[in-house]
Amino acid sequence: MSKNVLVELSEAMAEAVENAGKATVMVNARRRMPASGILYASDLILTADHVVEREEDIKIVFGDNTEKSASLAGRDPGSDLAVLKVNGSAGIVAAMTKTPGRVGQIVLALGRPTNEGIQASLGTISAVGGPVRTGRGAILEQYIRTDSIPYPGFSGGPLVAADGSVVGINTSGLGHGASLTIPAALAWKIGETLASHGHIRRGYLGIRSQTVEIPESARSSLKSQQETGLLIVGIEKDSPSSKGGLMVGDILTSVNGTPVLHHDELFAILTGEIVGKSTPIEVLRGGTKAVVNVVIGERK
Amino acid sequence: MDFNGSFNKVIEELVMNVLPSLVIVRGHRFGGGAGMIWSSDGLVLTNNHVVARRKPIIKLNDESEHEARLISRSPEEDLALLKIDASDLKPLEPAPENPRVGELAFAFGHPWGQRNSVTRGIVSALLNAKTSQGRTLPVIRSDAPLAPGNSGGPLVNSRGQVIGINAMIMGGDQSLAISVQAARNFVLKVVGEEKIGVGDQQPIPEGVL
Numbered sequence: 281m282s283k284n285v286l287v288e289l290s291e292a293m294a295e296a297v298e299n300a301g302k303a304t305v306m307v308n309a310r311r312r313m314p315a316s317g318i319l320y321a322s323d324l325i326l327t328a329d330h331v332v333e334r335e336e337d338i339k340i341v342f343g344d345n346t347e348k349s350a351s352l353a354g355r356d357p358g359s360d361l362a363v364l365k366v367n368g369s370a371g372i373v374a375a376m377t378k379t380p381g382r383v384g385q386i387v388l389a390l391g392r393p394t395n396e397g398i399q400a401s402l403g404t405i406s407a408v409g410g411p412v413r414t415g416r417g418a419i420l421e422q423y424i425r426t427d428s429i430p431y432p433g434f435s436g437g438p439l440v441a442a443d444g445s446v447v448g449i450n451t452s453g454l455g456h457g458a459s460l461t462i463p464a465a466l467a468w469k470i471g472e473t474l475a476s477h478g479h480i481r482r483g484y485l486g487i488r489s490q491t492v493e494i495p496e497s498a499r500s501s502l503k504s505q506q507e508t509g510l511l512i513v514g515i516e517k518d519s520p521s522s523k524g525g526l527m528v529g530d531i532l533t534s535v536n537g538t539p540v541l542h543h544d545e546l547f548a549i550l551t552g553e554i555v556g557k558s559t560p561i562e563v564l565r566g567g568t569k570a571v572v573n574v575v576i577g578e579r580k
Numbered sequence: 581m582d583f584n585g586s587f588n589k590v591i592e593e594l595v596m597n598v599l600p601s602l603v604i605v606r607g608h609r610f611g612g613g614a615g616m617i618w619s620s621d622g623l624v625l626t627n628n629h630v631v632a633r634r635k636p637i638i639k640l641n642d643e644s645e646h647e648a649r650l651i652s653r654s655p656e657e658d659l660a661l662l663k664i665d666a667s668d669l670k671p672l673e674p675a676p677e678n679p680r681v682g683e684l685a686f687a688f689g690h691p692w693g694q695r696n697s698v699t700r701g702i703v704s705a706l707l708n709a710k711t712s713q714g715r716t717l718p719v720i721r722s723d724a725p726l727a728p729g730n731s732g733g734p735l736v737n738s739r740g741q742v743i744g745i746n747a748m749i750m751g752g753d754q755s756l757a758i759s760v761q762a763a764r765n766f767v768l769k770v771v772g773e774e775k776i777g778v779g780d781q782q783p784i785p786e787g788v789l
Contacts, residue, residue: 284586284590285586285587285590286587286590286591286594286684286738287738287739289684289738290683290684290737290738291683291738293682293683293684293702294680294681294682294683294703295682296682297680297681297682298680298681298682301681388682388702394705394707396705396706396707396708397681397705397706398681398705399681399704399705399721400681400682400702400703400704400705401701401702401704401723402701402702402723428723429704429723431704431705
């Protein structure tokens with residue numbers, strides 16, 4: 281039977297799996313089945329944070345079945361990414377996609393959770409979205425969703441395009457069990473920070489809060505038509521907010537001049553840059569406006 | 581290039597080539613499974629668990645029904661070889677080489693009794709399963725959706741060649757197929773070399789078995 285478009289597509293996908301599979305490694309850093317990772321620099325591996333359960337005795341198995349020990353270079357539970365370092369050059373480095381993922385694009389999710397070779401599942405990009413709050417205390421600027429099957433042990437492995445280039449890194453640790461893909465450009469950027477600093481700095485206030493409607497009468501005192509704010513229902517002991525004088529019952533309306541209507545805006549403001557800075561926080565206290573200066577702490 | 585047109589055409593051709601070799605195996609009182617024609621003179625390969633009684637009924641794609649003889653069964657490998665009295669049947673060609681992870685795979689069968697269904701996926705992993713006797717059995721995991729009724733049907737590649745016999749559904753979305761190499765060995769043991777791959781004009785190299 282001669283080659284036709286179906287055979288050509290099939291061979292191209294097998295080729296993409298073989299090529300990207302060379303840079304897809306097994307990450308053995310937890311008790312249950314190993315997970316996956318991407319060799320993204322000659323001695324650095326990007327993987328999912330939640331699969332790195334131990335920081336000692338981390339083993340990496342490469343595409344040619346060689347095994348190396350790795351050390352933890354940095355981790356960020358917020359975005360569920362971790363960077364591992366091996367000694368010396370480790371093999372073929374993954375190629376990052378030149379074009380970001382598009383909805384409808386054919387993609388392959390790769391993993392190497394066993395010694396029996398590369399594994400893959402086929403899908404298309406279902407959605408490209410963001411920013412989104414991860415539920416692990418971070419804002420992900422962008423995410424990709426696919427309909428490929430996230431086999432056990434695929435967390436930390438790459439999502440690749442039909443040409444074998446890496447579109448993102450897959451993890452089941454962010455989407456309440458559902459699989460999510462962190463776009464390659466974002467993951468590489470976070471990976472660089474982790475490799476050089478060990479962690480991602482994020483601001484910390486130490487409040488528990490819920491979104492509430494701001495009463496019509498209070499809006500005039502705020503001199504704003506802002507409809508909602510964050511009612512503070514709890515203050516962590518010895519936290520930046522308690523030291524700065526925030527109180528339970530305050531309705532937080534803005535930070536550093538930026539209105540806060542929902543939690544997402546507060547998360548977006550609490551970046552690493554404002555850690556340690558005295559920051560004006562505007563609240564409604566007893567129906568009138570008050571400004572409290574809080575030295576923003578760092579989320580641990 | 582008229583991409584859509586040619587793409588649809590080759591898929592249609594592939595399906596039309598495989599369907600005449602796909603059969604229904606009725607071994608239970610309820611439901612049934614799938615099977616594939618292995619030789620033009622009436623050998624039919626299916627899963628052992630599909631064949632519950634010694635004289636299963638085979639329904640061919642041309643609607644004719646045949647009482648089959650059970651030639652051999654292997655509960656360990658979940659394979660069974662049946663024989664019907666028929667000639668000039670169209671056997672499927674076994675793939676000459678092991679599949680590659682990432683290549684297209686099409687599962688044929690009758691899920692939930694839906695006759696002649698085709699589902700698409702890729703070869704997800706090439707694994708070695710442990711049999712109840714402790715031997716290793718080469719299996720193919722694919723992401724083509726399977727359901728009860730797919731059992732015993734062929735998993736074919738983009739050329740329409742058999743790469744596996746669909747066998748198990750694990751955890752709802754994981755499909756396993758027994759590698760066609762294991763199936764060839766099973767048939768070889770039973771009927772000897774001359775019956776292998778009738779319709780397949782290539783001699784079978786020793787190393788492949």
